[in-house]
Amino acid sequence: MMELLPRRAPSGEECSARLLPVIDVRNLQVRFPTRDGVVTALDGLSMQVMPGEIVGLVGESGCGKSTAALSFMRLIPQPGRITAGEIVLDGQDILKLSDREMRALRGPSVAMIFQDALTALDPTMPVGKQIAEPLQLHKGLAAAAARARAIELFGQVGIPDPERRFGQYSHQFSGGMRQRVMIAVALSCGPRLLLADEPTTALDVTVQRQILRLIRQLRDTLNAGVVFITHDVGVVAELCTRVIVMYAGRAVEAGPTQAVFTHPTHPYTAGLLSSTLELTGDRSLPLYAIPGLPPELIDLPAGCAFAPRCPRADPECWNAAPILEPSGPQQSVACWRWKGD
Amino acid sequence: MLRYLVRRILSMIPLLIVVTAFTFIVGQYGAGDLAAYLTGTRGDPSKGFDTELYQQFRQELGMDDPIYVRYGHWLWNALHGDLGKSYVMMGDPPVAYLIKNAVPQSLQLCLAALFIVTIIGVPLGIVAAVFSNGVLDRVFVSGSSVLSSIPSFVLAPVAIIIVVVRLHLLPSVGVGWHGLFAKETILPAFCLAMVGLLNVVRTTRVAILEVLSQEYVRAARARGLSERLVIIKHVVRNAALPVVTVIGMTGAGLLGATVFIEQIFNIQGFGMMVSKGLQRGDVMTVTGAVLVSTVIVMLFSLLVDLLYGIIDPRVRLTR
Amino acid sequence: MDSPSLAPTSIIQGNGRGGPPAGAGVLRATKPRSFWDDAWYRFRHNWAGMAGLAIFVLLCLVAIFAKQIAPYGYLDQDWTAILKPPSATHIMGTDDLGRDVFSRVLMGGRTALMVATFISLIGAIVGLLVGAFSAFAGGKVDAVVVWIIDGLMTFPTIWLAAFVSVSTAPALKNLAASLYSVTHWAFLKNEVMISYAVVVFAIGMINWTWPARLVRSQVLSLREREFIEATRALGASVRWITMKHLVPNVLGSMIVLVTLSFGNAMLFEASLSYLGIGIRPPGASWGAMIFQGMSKVRTHPYLVLAPGITLAVVVLALQFMGDALNDALNPKSRSK
Ligand SMILES: Nc1ncnc2c1ncn2[C@@H]1O[C@H](COP(=O)(O)OP(=O)(O)O)[C@@H](O)[C@H]1O
Ligand code: SF4
Ligand SMILES: [Mg+2]
Numbered sequence: 001m002m003e004l005l006p007r008r009a010p011s012g013e014e015c016s017a018r019l020l021p022v023i024d025v026r027n028l029q030v031r032f033p034t035r036d037g038v039v040t041a042l043d044g045l046s047m048q049v050m051p052g053e054i055v056g057l058v059g060e061s062g063c064g065k066s067t068a069a070l071s072f073m074r075l076i077p078q079p080g081r082i083t084a085g086e087i088v089l090d091g092q093d094i095l096k097l098s099d100r101e102m103r104a105l106r107g108p109s110v111a112m113i114f115q116d117a118l119t120a121l122d123p124t125m126p127v128g129k130q131i132a133e134p135l136q137l138h139k140g141l142a143a144a145a146a147r148a149r150a151i152e153l154f155g156q157v158g159i160p161d162p163e164r165r166f167g168q169y170s171h172q173f174s175g176g177m178r179q180r181v182m183i184a185v186a187l188s189c190g191p192r193l194l195l196a197d198e199p200t201t202a203l204d205v206t207v208q209r210q211i212l213r214l215i216r217q218l219r220d221t222l223n224a225g226v227v228f229i230t231h232d233v234g235v236v237a238e239l240c241t242r243v244i245v246m247y248a249g250r251a252v253e254a255g256p257t258q259a260v261f262t263h264p265t266h267p268y269t270a271g272l273l274s275s276t277l278e279l280t281g282d283r284s285l286p287l288y289a290i291p292g293l294p295p296e297l298i299d300l301p302a303g304c305a306f307a308p309r310c311p312r313a314d315p316e317c318w319n320a321a322p323i324l325e326p327s328g329p330q331q332s333v334a335c336w337r338w339k340g341d
Numbered sequence: 342m343l344r345y346l347v348r349r350i351l352s353m354i355p356l357l358i359v360v361t362a363f364t365f366i367v368g369q370y371g372a373g374d375l376a377a378y379l380t381g382t383r384g385d386p387s388k389g390f391d392t393e394l395y396q397q398f399r400q401e402l403g404m405d406d407p408i409y410v411r412y413g414h415w416l417w418n419a420l421h422g423d424l425g426k427s428y429v430m431m432g433d434p435p436v437a438y439l440i441k442n443a444v445p446q447s448l449q450l451c452l453a454a455l456f457i458v459t460i461i462g463v464p465l466g467i468v469a470a471v472f473s474n475g476v477l478d479r480v481f482v483s484g485s486s487v488l489s490s491i492p493s494f495v496l497a498p499v500a501i502i503i504v505v506v507r508l509h510l511l512p513s514v515g516v517g518w519h520g521l522f523a524k525e526t527i528l529p530a531f532c533l534a535m536v537g538l539l540n541v542v543r544t545t546r547v548a549i550l551e552v553l554s555q556e557y558v559r560a561a562r563a564r565g566l567s568e569r570l571v572i573i574k575h576v577v578r579n580a581a582l583p584v585v586t587v588i589g590m591t592g593a594g595l596l597g598a599t600v601f602i603e604q605i606f607n608i609q610g611f612g613m614m615v616s617k618g619l620q621r622g623d624v625m626t627v628t629g630a631v632l633v634s635t636v637i638v639m640l641f642s643l644l645v646d647l648l649y650g651i652i653d654p655r656v657r658l659t660r
Numbered sequence: 661m662d663s664p665s666l667a668p669t670s671i672i673q674g675n676g677r678g679g680p681p682a683g684a685g686v687l688r689a690t691k692p693r694s695f696w697d698d699a700w701y702r703f704r705h706n707w708a709g710m711a712g713l714a715i716f717v718l719l720c721l722v723a724i725f726a727k728q729i730a731p732y733g734y735l736d737q738d739w740t741a742i743l744k745p746p747s748a749t750h751i752m753g754t755d756d757l758g759r760d761v762f763s764r765v766l767m768g769g770r771t772a773l774m775v776a777t778f779i780s781l782i783g784a785i786v787g788l789l790v791g792a793f794s795a796f797a798g799g800k801v802d803a804v805v806v807w808i809i810d811g812l813m814t815f816p817t818i819w820l821a822a823f824v825s826v827s828t829a830p831a832l833k834n835l836a837a838s839l840y841s842v843t844h845w846a847f848l849k850n851e852v853m854i855s856y857a858v859v860v861f862a863i864g865m866i867n868w869t870w871p872a873r874l875v876r877s878q879v880l881s882l883r884e885r886e887f888i889e890a891t892r893a894l895g896a897s898v899r900w901i902t903m904k905h906l907v908p909n910v911l912g913s914m915i916v917l918v919t920l921s922f923g924n925a926m927l928f929e930a931s932l933s934y935l936g937i938g939i940r941p942p943g944a945s946w947g948a949m950i951f952q953g954m955s956k957v958r959t960h961p962y963l964v965l966a967p968g969i970t971l972a973v974v975v976l977a978l979q980f981m982g983d984a985l986n987d988a989l990n991p992k993s994r995s996k
Pocket of ligand 1: 032034039040041059061062063064065066067068077078079080297
């Protein structure tokens with residue numbers, strides 16, 4: 001269905017880079033000072049993504065997934081700030097770079113696929129130009145060469161009739177095609193790390209499958225690391241090698257998808273999984289449902305953020321926040337009581 | 342597009358009819374008995390009130406017809422370029438002639454002012470938005486707030502006192518129209534421009550802020566574009582629609598403000614004609630002026646519509 | 661920003677034990693602050709708005725006590741002091757009839773305030789009625805009203821006001837005269853009083869459009885809301901419910917609108933008087949004073965500057981106050 005990207009012969013440098021993560025995040029904290037207080041959107045997030053790996057980031061809306069992705073590009077919206085931690089992207093500590101140096105990485109080193117391509121594409125500029133833009137900027141291509149390359153990319157992401165489509169505007173595309181355009185924009189400079197922020201949430205199921213297949217193929221050809229953000233547990237199970245479950249700005253469980261999903265050790269992960277089973281109609285498992293919302297990220301209580309909703313919480317949980325600790329060979333969990341009563 | 346334009350123009354006709362009918366009818370009733378006025382001023386005073394002459398004037402003015410017939414007449418004639426006569430002025434000059442002589446000056450003045458308010462207001466609005474809530478933002482917005490809130494009949498004399506009388510920066514004003522590019526035009530155009538400054542600055546600021554919060558701006562940054570490029574290539578064009586609209590509407594507002602500016606700078610334009618007409622109770626002139634100004638305002642909004650199509654592909658392609 | 665989450669908001673059943681221990685401080689009680697407290701807090705911290713408010717209060721005091729504050733009668737002519745520049749005895753100088761400019765500026769303030777009060781009251785009331793009527797009538801009636809409002813708003817408003825003022829003045833004068841023949845109230849023969857009425861009428865005719873728009877859109881959106889449905893289920897009529905909920909909902913925007921229209925009305929009054937079709941002499945009006953001073957602006961600038969700067973300051977004060985009120989009462993409308 002799709003012509004694959006030419007696979008480059010890996011250079012020696014790249015071979016050794018293969019063993020290094022494309023992104024290495026340590027203890028990341030992001031805060032938004034607001035009128036009502038300081039929102040701690042991310043607290044102590046650590047994660048690595050290896051080349052060719054797809055890491056899932058799951059959690060309810062508002063738990064800080066997008067904030068994480070944006071901080072990897074240093075694009076936290078005002079008035080947000082990275083207040084602690086370290087982000088090493090492709091070997092460079094991006095928190096120490098100048099604005100200009102950081103801009104040079106956006107595109108070639110890290111690129112993002114946004115949730116809603118309709119809002120993420122400039123409605124007043126032909127889509128082709130938006131693909132050509134980073135090519136001219138980062139690769140120094142002339143307008144004509146950029147155009148040729150953009151049309152080529154269109155073909156690669158499976159957009160029929162790329163020549164004609166090049167000059168059209170985003171509102172002239174269907175939802176699925178638009179998301180392909182978005183992906184082509186993200187791919188244009190061959191990024192080492194691809195951040196996909198809920199790229200399929202706005203699409204219907206068949207189109208969703210196609211886009212997922214496309215992302216997997218691109219991962220294979222580019223050998224890029226992918227951070228795949230979603231709140232759809234099913235998609236994670238299908239696509240991701242590893243998964244990080246987030247709650248209230250913190251990673252509460254992490255590990256290989258297989259392990260985490262078969263033996264969830266955090267009560268929240270378990271709840272997430274069972275609620276998905278509920279949606280898929282598997283009624284063999286007990287169902288849980290109570291009113292309850294993720295906490296406001298202002299003045300979080302001292303203890304475990306999940307305690308107010310947790311079926312296993314006991315008084316100890318309210319006193320101190322659990323930290324991530326190993327719960328299996330490669331699995332880790334932030335819960336005082338993961339071993340059970 | 343053409344069909345759309347034609348539809349737009351056709352849809353303006355009812356408004357034009359209502360506005361002119363309103364002014365015509367209110368004017369005819371409000372002005373009192375024009376025939377009596379004419380009999381009083383034109384007749385032989387020694388004869389007392391000359392009923393014969395009065396009847397003659399009534400006939401001539403068609404005042405025995407019902408009001409809608411008279412309005413119909415007036416409108417029919419207006420379509421043929423005849424807006425009646427100004428009976429108040431010496432020699433009963435045709436209103437159309439007065440307007441034809443007055444409009445070019447005022448239009449040029451308004452265009453000059455529109456140009457000034459655009460090249461000042463839009464950049465100020467952009468800077469205010471980019472540094473929103475910063476010092477520049479506050480200074481620019483409150484500064485233009487001050488300049489726009491001062492009525493032009495206060496701003497203009499103050500400007501004259503400072504710029505002309507004290508500093509001698511510009512030549513003395515007060516002797517008519519010198520042409521669009523004359524030094525004498527700078528001050529009146531500037532004072533006129535200030536009327537719309539706040540609107541333009543605010544609208545630009547809000548529009549830019551709105552666009553800056555859009556996802557495609559974030560996406561453009563994520564492609565590695567610098568802030569400057571993001572603004573030039575993506576923000577300005579997207580923010581242009583409301584700005585173009587407000588500039589078009591400002592055009593109408595400026596036309597209104599010419600009544601003050603032209604009087605103060607002694608420019609024999611449309612505004613001067615209207616203000617004199619109002620003071621003298623010259624109903625025919627004012628009614629004619631209302632018709633013409635409504636047409637001008639409508640042309641402005643049509644122009645804005647056309648610009649919309651050029652700026653926004655969604656508009657262009659769906660029409 | 662995020663689309664509705666697939667993951668349900670509520671996932672997990674609590675186990676009913678292990679609640680927060682006493683004093684864990686999870687739900688630290690914050691004192692609830694009312695909307696109006698908040699708004700006042702925001703307004704108080706806006707120095708431009710507070711300055712505007714102070715000037716406005718000062719204007720009101722001056723207008724009420726104009727006669728007591730004024731050092732001279734505003735009509736008193738002093739033939740020994742004609743066109744005298746500002747000095748200790750006449751702090752704003754005297755005009756060509758030897759009248760004290762300061763005293764006249766004070767009286768002009770009274771005129772401006774009085775006229776503007778009437779105009780903005782009329783604007784708010786007419787706007788409320790027209791807007792609510794239009795929204796409730798719906799259909800063709802609504803379309804026509806909206807069309808008229810739009811039409812009025814595209815037109816240079818000052819011309820319209822001027823035109824209405826010129827052409828209704830004789831009619832109003834006749835009306836006053838015939839009323840006088842019945843009632844014999846002296847003010848009906850007072851030309852100045854009649855000119856007040858003309859100005860109020862002319863500006864009132866066009867100043868209702870903004871409030872009408874606001875009220876109309878509010879009524880329309882209120883009708884959509886579910887609490888209306890809920891109350892209707894209890895048997896109340898839609899009209900009654902909307903009216904009951906409308907006032908609190910519109911109040912914030914209405915206060916802003918009235919403040920801004922107050923400044924607007926002052927500006928209009930001054931403009932009409934400046935054009936010679938507003939307040940008749942010997943009534944004191946800033947606009948008329950500016951016009952009279954204009955012919956001598958090069959030699960006696962204070963004649964224009966005294967009323968001109970006063971007018972500008974007052975209009976600005978109202979503008980700043982309106983902006984601050986808007987930020988305070990509609991915090992969401994404030995862009996970032
Ligand atoms: N611009 C901002 N200002 C203040 N708080 C913000 C801002 N953006 C995000 N947040 C906070 O950060 C938290 C995480 O948001 P986000 O990363 O968008 O969550 P997700 O993508 O997981 O739905 C939210 O709960 C929100 O309170
Ligand atoms: S630490 Fe306690 S409250 Fe938190 S998830 Fe584990 S059991 Fe539940
Ligand atoms: Mg998100």
